[in-house]
Amino acid sequence: MADANALRVLQVGAEIYPFVKTGGLGDVMAALPPALVARGIDARLLLPGYPAILRQFESTSVVAYFGPAFGAATIVVRFGRLQGIEVPAYVIDAPFLFERPGGPYIGPDGRDWPDNPRRYAALGWIAAHLGAGDIDWRWRPQIVHGHDWHSGLAPAYLSLHPAAPCRTAFTIHNLAFHGLFERDAMAELNLPARLFSPDGVEFHGAGAFMKAGLRFADRISTVSPTYAREIQTEEFGCGLEGLIAQRRAVLRGILNGVDYSVWNPATDEHVAAHYDATNLDGKRAAKAALQASLGLQPRADAMVIGIVSRLTHQKGIDLLARNVADLVRDGVQFAIVGSGDRDIEAALNACAASQPRSVAVRIGYDEPLAHQVIAGSDIICVPSRFEPCGLTQLYGLRYGTLPLVRRVGGLADTVVDAEADALASHRATGFVFDRADSASLVAAVRRALELYRSGAAWTRVVQCAMSQDFSWDGAAAAYIEMYRELVPAT
Numbered sequence: 001m002a003d004a005n006a007l008r009v010l011q012v013g014a015e016i017y018p019f020v021k022t023g024g025l026g027d028v029m030a031a032l033p034p035a036l037v038a039r040g041i042d043a044r045l046l047l048p049g050y051p052a053i054l055r056q057f058e059s060t061s062v063v064a065y066f067g068p069a070f071g072a073a074t075i076v077v078r079f080g081r082l083q084g085i086e087v088p089a090y091v092i093d094a095p096f097l098f099e100r101p102g103g104p105y106i107g108p109d110g111r112d113w114p115d116n117p118r119r120y121a122a123l124g125w126i127a128a129h130l131g132a133g134d135i136d137w138r139w140r141p142q143i144v145h146g147h148d149w150h151s152g153l154a155p156a157y158l159s160l161h162p163a164a165p166c167r168t169a170f171t172i173h174n175l176a177f178h179g180l181f182e183r184d185a186m187a188e189l190n191l192p193a194r195l196f197s198p199d200g201v202e203f204h205g206a207g208a209f210m211k212a213g214l215r216f217a218d219r220i221s222t223v224s225p226t227y228a229r230e231i232q233t234e235e236f237g238c239g240l241e242g243l244i245a246q247r248r249a250v251l252r253g254i255l256n257g258v259d260y261s262v263w264n265p266a267t268d269e270h271v272a273a274h275y276d277a278t279n280l281d282g283k284r285a286a287k288a289a290l291q292a293s294l295g296l297q298p299r300a301d302a303m304v305i306g307i308v309s310r311l312t313h314q315k316g317i318d319l320l321a322r323n324v325a326d327l328v329r330d331g332v333q334f335a336i337v338g339s340g341d342r343d344i345e346a347a348l349n350a351c352a353a354s355q356p357r358s359v360a361v362r363i364g365y366d367e368p369l370a371h372q373v374i375a376g377s378d379i380i381c382v383p384s385r386f387e388p389c390g391l392t393q394l395y396g397l398r399y400g401t402l403p404l405v406r407r408v409g410g411l412a413d414t415v416v417d418a419e420a421d422a423l424a425s426h427r428a429t430g431f432v433f434d435r436a437d438s439a440s441l442v443a444a445v446r447r448a449l450e451l452y453r454s455g456a457a458w459t460r461v462v463q464c465a466m467s468q469d470f471s472w473d474g475a476a477a478a479y480i481e482m483y484r485e486l487v488p489a490t
Helices: 024-038 116-131 153-159 209-216 225-230 241-246 281-294 317-321 324-329 342-354 367-376 392-398 409-414 420-424 438-452 456-466 472-486
Strands: 008-012 042-048 057-066 075-082 088-093 143-147 167-172 206-208 219-222 251-253 303-311 332-340 359-363 379-382 402-406 431-433
Touching (some): 008 024, 008 116, 024 143, 057 088, 075 116, 088 116, 116 143, 116 153, 116 209, 143 153, 153 167, 153 209, 167 209, 167 472, 206 209, 219 225, 219 472, 225 409, 281 303, 281 332, 281 367, 303 317, 303 342, 303 367, 303 392, 317 342, 317 438, 324 332, 324 342, 324 438, 332 342, 332 367, 367 392, 379 392, 379 438, 402 409, 402 438, 438 456
Parallel strands (some): 008 143, 042 088, 143 167, 167 219, 219 251, 303 379, 332 359, 379 402, 402 431
């Protein structure tokens, strides 16, 4: 039972681990709310009613009916608890919008669902009604905190009700996804025509969920301090840098955390052997098990590079794909798990076909295998062209799998390059390169390979990496500080 005087915050997002996850957003939605609750916040969730989520509710009660709206004849808002999630949740039960095959945003044909604007407008609209006190008379949030573009219309809807006491926060997880919709859709999204303007939701002739969140939220955050600076520039701002720079006074970067109850090599149920920084025997066993399961040559001396990623241009995997053969000749093996662009998938599959004892590729996402790759590899490679925060490198640190990353966004904030001074002062935790080109990436891999062959120096870096603390405690405290700017303690 929450303290009656606790700050009430509604967390709004389109994914939640382990039920629906396409990236880090799902991990954040599962980990941040409990971390807030642990610090005395009365947090609740609002989620779309995908079948994978509805099935996980232990029981629900109906708190509101709406309809017709957003193309659905009826929208039912239910309240209950998800299995394994210690935070109460509202769920939008609207089969017309959310009950369908494929992923949450993309159909079996690999294309976005054409009604995605209506589907996620419903999410923001229900969030705004909860914030305005129109749905649950027993609980009304003081702050609606939306995550990424899917929730971007919530602040816009609440701005239409100036008497509503609810404040809003909006977190950018990836600015590249704008959530675009046609001007003609304004009416069916329950938005007045006057909001389709440069000072509203209009973005180069279309409407944009992301712009709505940036324009109308009372506070804006993104998921690392470096990315908060980067998105105010033309290189990383995705056309919204001007608006973001205008709102810099209410923008902050709060680094994501890691749920160490899930990502911990000492307790991970998915890995072949447990280990910690004081005893790395289990890591060597995890590497041997990974090589065996993927059909890689069982060589302890081979440096295994793991990749667990969307295989897209953003993630920079193409930079690696064109150099796999050369690096294999240097003594490197690859364990790759992910899916994405067909040409990158094809290039990686071709590498695996030509050198199956050195390159293993598994297309698709497999949570247990992801843990096994992170535990059993020596390097976790995240060569992103841009990276708001990144969680994979944080998992790698805890597992003693040294991150090899480009110096952007959260990667720059979390990995200390193994250059001479950092090695001498025992601060190094991985390998960092600057330019988004193959030559820079290959040079970083070869630096890593040289250190790997040094033995004791490598082990010291591994132990330093494993000692880093990126738990959710610090992130939760920073979010609460932001909330208290909006609703000061009484």
